[in-house]
Amino acid sequence: MYVILVYDIGERRVGKMLKLCRQYLNWIQNSVFEGEITEVKLKELLSNAKKIMKEREDSLIIFKSRNEKWLTKEVIGQEKNDLDTFL
Amino acid sequence: MKKTYYLFNPGRMSRKDNTLKFIPVDESGREGTPKYIPIEGVSDLYCFGSLDANSALYNFLGKNGISVHFFDYYEHYTGSFYPKEYLLAGKMQIEQTRYHLSAAKRLVIAKKFVQGASFNILKNLKYYQNRGRDLGYYLEKIDGLAAQIENASDIPGLMGIEGNIRQSYYGAFDHILKDHAMEGRSKQPPLNEVNALVSFGNMMCYTLCLDQIYHTQLNPTISYLHEPGYRRYSLALDIAEIFKPILVDRTIFRVLNKKEVQSKDFDIQVNKVILKESGKKAFIRAFEERLNETIKHRTLKKHVSYKHLVKLECYKLSKHILNIAPYEPFKIWW
Numbered sequence: 001m002y003v004i005l006v007y008d009i010g011e012r013r014v015g016k017m018l019k020l021c022r023q024y025l026n027w028i029q030n031s032v033f034e035g036e037i038t039e040v041k042l043k044e045l046l047s048n049a050k051k052i053m054k055e056r057e058d059s060l061i062i063f064k065s066r067n068e069k070w071l072t073k074e075v076i077g078q079e080k081n082d083l084d085t086f087l
Numbered sequence: 088m089k090k091t092y093y094l095f096n097p098g099r100m101s102r103k104d105n106t107l108k109f110i111p112v113d114e115s116g117r118e119g120t121p122k123y124i125p126i127e128g129v130s131d132l133y134c135f136g137s138l139d140a141n142s143a144l145y146n147f148l149g150k151n152g153i154s155v156h157f158f159d160y161y162e163h164y165t166g167s168f169y170p171k172e173y174l175l176a177g178k179m180q181i182e183q184t185r186y187h188l189s190a191a192k193r194l195v196i197a198k199k200f201v202q203g204a205s206f207n208i209l210k211n212l213k214y215y216q217n218r219g220r221d222l223g224y225y226l227e228k229i230d231g232l233a234a235q236i237e238n239a240s241d242i243p244g245l246m247g248i249e250g251n252i253r254q255s256y257y258g259a260f261d262h263i264l265k266d267h268a269m270e271g272r273s274k275q276p277p278l279n280e281v282n283a284l285v286s287f288g289n290m291m292c293y294t295l296c297l298d299q300i301y302h303t304q305l306n307p308t309i310s311y312l313h314e315p316g317y318r319r320y321s322l323a324l325d326i327a328e329i330f331k332p333i334l335v336d337r338t339i340f341r342v343l344n345k346k347e348v349q350s351k352d353f354d355i356q357v358n359k360v361i362l363k364e365s366g367k368k369a370f371i372r373a374f375e376e377r378l379n380e381t382i383k384h385r386t387l388k389k390h391v392s393y394k395h396l397v398k399l400e401c402y403k404l405s406k407h408i409l410n411i412a413p414y415e416p417f418k419i420w421w
Binding site (some may be wrong): 019022023024025027035036037041081085086087 | 088090091092093094095096104105106109111122123124125126127368371372375
């Protein structure tokens, strides 16, 4: 499954969220991540995220797609991070 | 599916916040912007450039079951960081060794490897025969040699047949490739562009097999067709034999005939030819594409990638060794 994850989180907790998401998905922009992930790993990520979030103030949204190929991505302006596997 | 990362730029890889951080360094030693790699999405690392890392990183990689493969300047495979075996099975180890020690049992498996390899080689040639290349002579010759596999009475004899098949097969390369000539196999060092690609491709295939064996209970040092030597994972060589024609050779034909790799991608010296970084990248890109390509598996009734086929091969071999089902080598059926 291919997902896009975005969050809007209180300043004091945002750093923790960034670090958590980096373990599972590729950072593409501030508060935005994308990448291939399995069902189970996504659950793991979300349960960890809930521990960080204050659910009355913060929000986290996930866009799911069955496969990367059903997704067209257009970048306007600066691409902050390309997702190449050649480093 | 987890991804393989290829490191060409020199730089420093480190553990940061329980994930990987890579800081590229340019020629003048300046550090670039750090890049974070999601640890959960990494299957393994291939290291072509120079990599700075400390033991904390290797501990971390080990815990996550990620192996790192190293290659020297001349693109030879130099070794791997192989995390602690996580699928241990004494029974499998004992049976695997027993099958190796019994000459008769070993020969059965070894023959299957050669049969699989020659079948896939023939399939490659037939594909190009249908596309108007004149390969009748090679097809006949290899067909004849393949018929002798059954009668081989020992391992050296079998290796001899295998060698002859490869030699005729490489002869056919000159007819398949449009603008490049192979002029026989040369290695250590390769003497022309095609040979450089074959060496590089075979090494990639060997590493791939090793990596897939890691995810099964098989021990990669106990082999059947090749002699188990010192300091090498010879079972990976056995399994690579079956997949080389499908994964490596097909990719070579593609990159050369479609001009994805050209003469400018090679560093041509008097007595050796090596791939430049641009050539390596172009080849790996095509190779990676091939590995992730999926086919509908006939018996499993689902889509599997070429990469997964290698692992399935290991499963079939373990079933044979544990006497569950006789091993049949992978034969390309489309």
